[in-house]
Amino acid sequence: MKAVININGRDRELSFEPHENLLEVLRRYGYSSIRKGCDTTSCSVCTILIDDKPVHSCSYLVARAEGHKITTVEGVEGEAEKIANLLIDEGVDQCGYCSPGFVMTLMGLKNELKNPTDEEILDYFMGNLCRCTGYVGQLTAIKKYLEVK
Ligand code: FES
Numbered sequence: 001m002k003a004v005i006n007i008n009g010r011d012r013e014l015s016f017e018p019h020e021n022l023l024e025v026l027r028r029y030g031y032s033s034i035r036k037g038c039d040t041t042s043c044s045v046c047t048i049l050i051d052d053k054p055v056h057s058c059s060y061l062v063a064r065a066e067g068h069k070i071t072t073v074e075g076v077e078g079e080a081e082k083i084a085n086l087l088i089d090e091g092v093d094q095c096g097y098c099s100p101g102f103v104m105t106l107m108g109l110k111n112e113l114k115n116p117t118d119e120e121i122l123d124y125f126m127g128n129l130c131r132c133t134g135y136v137g138q139l140t141a142i143k144k145y146l147e148v149k
């Protein structure tokens with residue numbers, strides 16, 4: 001199968017099998033920021049944005065993506081760097097494996113919720129399983145990025 005899909009602001013023609021998901025196919029096309037962290041759709045490591053909302057790329061068929069706008073970390077490197085620096089400032093050293101999913105989720109939150117409460121932020125990040133570096137520093141960095149008190 002083939003489909004033209006807008007990825008990071010550019011239309012690309014992708015070839016794929018009917019059963020393939022975005023995680024597999026986008027990685028094959030060089031979007032290596034997207035990672036696989038589980039087989040059960042439960043870790044959020046593979047998160048990308050579809051039409052500015054976070055989606056698990058491991059469970060989204062490529063065929064469904066035609067006509068939608070996809071964003072990966074490769075398309076938002078400046079924002080990703082800003083988020084990484086805010087995390088580092090709070091002593092939160094997210095590893096390179098889970099960071100892309102974290103960044104995409106945070107950007108989705110920024111698109112969807114204005115002035116979220118702590119509870120709303122924690123709820124939004126419920127699916128991001130990595131808490132290797134704890135919760136408090138992450139939450140502080142997230143709020144600095146969102147510019148909420
Ligand atoms: S790889 Fe774990 S939710 Fe997609």
Ligand code: FES
Binds near residue numbers: 096097133
């Ligand atoms: S899995 Fe990356 S810091 Fe925990």
